[in-house]
Structures are given as C-alpha cells and as structure tokens.
Amino acid sequence: NAGVTQTPKFRVLKTGQSMTLLCAQDMNHEYMYWYRQDPGMGLRLIHYSVGEGTTAKGEVPDGYNVSRLKKQNFLLGLESAAPSQTSVYFCASSYSKASGGATDTQYFGPGTRLTVL
Amino acid sequence: DQQVKQNSPSLSVQEGRISILNCDYTNSMFDYFLWYKKYPAEGPTFLISISSIKDKNEDGRFTVFLNKSAKHLSLHIVPSQPGDSAVYFCAATPYGGSQGNLIFGKGTKLSVKP
Numbered sequence: 336n337a338g339v340t341q342t343p344k345f346r347v348l349k350t351g352q353s354m355t356l357l358c359a360q361d362m363n364h365e366y367m368y369w370y371r372q373d374p375g376m377g378l379r380l381i382h383y384s385v386g387e388g389t390t391a392k393g394e395v396p397d398g399y400n401v402s403r404l405k406k407q408n409f410l411l412g413l414e415s416a417a418p419s420q421t422s423v424y425f426c427a428s429s430y431s432k433a434s435g436g437a438t439d440t441q442y443f444g445p446g447t448r449l450t451v452l
Numbered sequence: 453d454q455q456v457k458q459n460s461p462s463l464s465v466q467e468g469r470i471s472i473l474n475c476d477y478t479n480s481m482f483d484y485f486l487w488y489k490k491y492p493a494e495g496p497t498f499l500i501s502i503s504s505i506k507d508k509n510e511d512g513r514f515t516v517f518l519n520k521s522a523k524h525l526s527l528h529i530v531p532s533q534p535g536d537s538a539v540y541f542c543a544a545t546p547y548g549g550s551q552g553n554l555i556f557g558k559g560t561k562l563s564v565k566p
Contacts, residue, residue, distance in 0.1 A: 440498050
C-alpha cells in the first residue's frame with residue numbers, strides 16, 4: 336500500500352513551458368486535491384475532485400487545469416508556466432461520507448518541487 | 453483575509469516539557485478542525501482532529517482543545533520529544549465535511565531541544 340504518490344519529485348521549467356504533475360492513490364478514495372505551498376504560507380487549494388470525471392476550482396485555480404479520468408489518478412497541468420507558479424505542490428486524497436469514511440482526514444503525497452525560471 | 457490564523461511562526465520547547473500550539477479562526481461556519489504535522493521534504497500527515505460538538509480530544513501525548521466562543525483551538529503535546537520537531541498546521545473545514553475542503557493556517561515550526 337503506497338498511499339499517495341506524486342511524479343515527478345522535482346522539476347525545473349522555463350517560462351512558457353507546459354507540464355503535467357501526476358498524483359496516484361491506492362486507497363480507493365473518492366476525493367482528491369491539489370495544493371500549493373509557498374514560503375511562509377499555508378497550503379492553498381488549487382483544484383479538487385469529488386469523484387471520477389469531476390473537478391472543481393479551489394482557492395487559487397488560475398493558470399492550472401486538472402483531470403480525473405481514473406479514480407486513482409488526479410493530474411495537474413500547467414499550460415504556460417510562469418515564475419509565480421514556483422512552489423511545492425502537494426496532492427491529497429480522502430474518503431467520502433458515502434463510503435462511511437472520515438471525509439475530512441486527507442492523506443498527502445510527498446510533494447513536487449517546481450521551479451519556473 | 454485569513455480565516456485560519458497561526459500567529460506564532462515558531463516555538464521552541466525543552467524535551468519533556470509541554471508544547472502548546474495555538475490557532476484562531478474567523479469563520480463561524482467551521483465545524484471540524486484538524487492538526488497536521490509536516491517534516492521537511494515530506495507531505496503533511498494527519499495528527500488529530502476535533503468536531504465542534506466537543507471541546508477536547510485526546511490521543512496519547514496529543515490533546516486538542518476547542519473554545520468555540522473564542523474561536524480558538526490549541527494543540528498540547530505532553531511530554532514533548534525531539535522527534536516532535538516539525539511544522540504544525542491547523543486546518544478547518546467550513547462545509548461539515550461534505551466536500552472535505554480544508555482551510556489551512558500558515559503553520560508553526562516547533563523545535564524540541566534535547
């Protein structure tokens with residue numbers, strides 16, 4: 336049971352380049368989330384998904400897109416990277432109330448450190 | 453406007469003593485609160501939570517207290533150990549857990565000295 340995994344761990348991009356961050360979970364969780372953490376800041380929600388095929392905007396969605404084609408995977412895309420997107424990105428997942436789990440306990444991946452030059 | 457505030461960026465405590473980490477919130481709709489612990493280069497890990505229908509929840513060395521009238525919660529670690537040195541994030545959910553969206557504070561870095 337690997338929990339939540341993220342690929343890649345590190346990445347350096349030039350301004351204007353695109354990339355996709357992959358998050359995978361093997362806990363059969365319904366809900367998945369993407370956060371970013373900047374120095375001196377808490378985690379801020381970018382996008383989230385409450386089930387396969389669904390996505391929704393969080394607190395800071397601009398410049399990002401997401402897809403949840405499979406229940407276990409949640410992809411975060413940057414179409415045209417900007418230096419302001421330099422951050423550490425965390426993926427998380429959680430149960431849903433429908434499955435009787437503790438909705439609010441989120442399990443986090445190890446993070447992806449992204450630098451945009 | 454920050455809805456979850458951790459006003460102390462850092463805290464230093466001697467091993468064996470009590471660590472008290474504080475968190476204030478402004479949104480009266482929050483009804484579930486969590487503490488996460490984060491080591492460098494790792495993702496946050498869930499530590500302990502409390503529902504708004506309780507004022508205390510205990511798990512081993514960790515106890516969370518909730519004062520709804522003051523919109524304040526605190527995490528007590530007794531006794532503190534060097535392995536507790538980490539950044540602690542307070543988080544709250546405004547939707548009764550229906551979506552699981554969490555609002556995080558900025559974190560408090562705890563250093564426990566041997």
